[in-house]
Amino acid sequence: MLAQQRTSIRERRSLRSYDGSQLALNADTALDIRSDSKQRLIQVYRGEMLVKTAQDPTQRPFIVQTGEGRVRALGTRFSARQLTEQTRVGVLQAAVEVNLHQHVERTLRLNAGEQGTFDRDAVDVASPLPLYRACWASMTGGWTLSSKSWDAIALAYCAASVQGLSISGAFRIDDTDTVLENLSQALPVRVHYLTRYWASIEPA
Incomplete structure (x- = not known):
């Protein structure tokens, strides 16, 4: 106290x-x-x-x-x-x-x-x-989109054609739904939810 x-x-x-x-x-x-x-x-x-x-x-x-x-x-x-x-x-x-x-x-x-x-x-x-051990903190760009780096904030598969796209900004990675929504607005990608806990990031 x-x-x-x-x-x-x-x-x-x-x-x-x-x-x-x-x-x-x-x-x-x-x-x-x-x-x-x-x-x-x-x-x-x-x-x-x-x-x-x-x-x-x-x-x-x-x-x-x-x-x-x-x-x-x-x-x-x-x-x-x-x-x-x-x-x-x-x-x-x-x-x-x-x-x-x-x-x-x-x-x-x-x-x-x-x-x-x-x-x-x-x-x-x-x-x-x-x-994922540091997922409660924020992630700050720039970084590149890939299945390996995305494992830091969500269970997601990144299509080969979108891997390597540059991302910049600060994200609250304990709120993965908001991050994924912002991602589809910032990059030419779409997020398809295969299950509640697994997403696929694909070309828009």
Whole structure:
């Protein structure tokens, strides 16, 4: 209740920390932002955040701390989620290094496209990061249309003739229906729903 930054169970929020790093807070999240001359620290008590770190002129390390350990950013964009007695980290860009509170000798490096879960005693091996892990945040263009990239926001098949079309803008990718509707207005494509959860993106 006393955390500096909080979101309710129906709220998501973006903010900028003192050093210029960008944070996106998922629903039901609580954290503190602390900085001193030695480090930049985010203390996560509950929930999930996505962070894009800013360069620091004094080269202070950027640390995300949870109940189980510390995640050190290595010039990166990543997510951290506080689970029940576990922390899950997913790396979208660059890399992070995980250290446990009780066993500092146990470390794990996660590179872009990888995720890992750890508790107070153990660190799982790295595994592939599903693109949908950050779907509650927004996607900002430009990017290109393809079945692989579209998996980040919806289960969709992209016809070969429309793959490679450039997309620009910012999208709330937790609202896939609106994104798909906007897509058909911005590009010469049409969206055909095969089922409620599966769509086909085809030439208009």
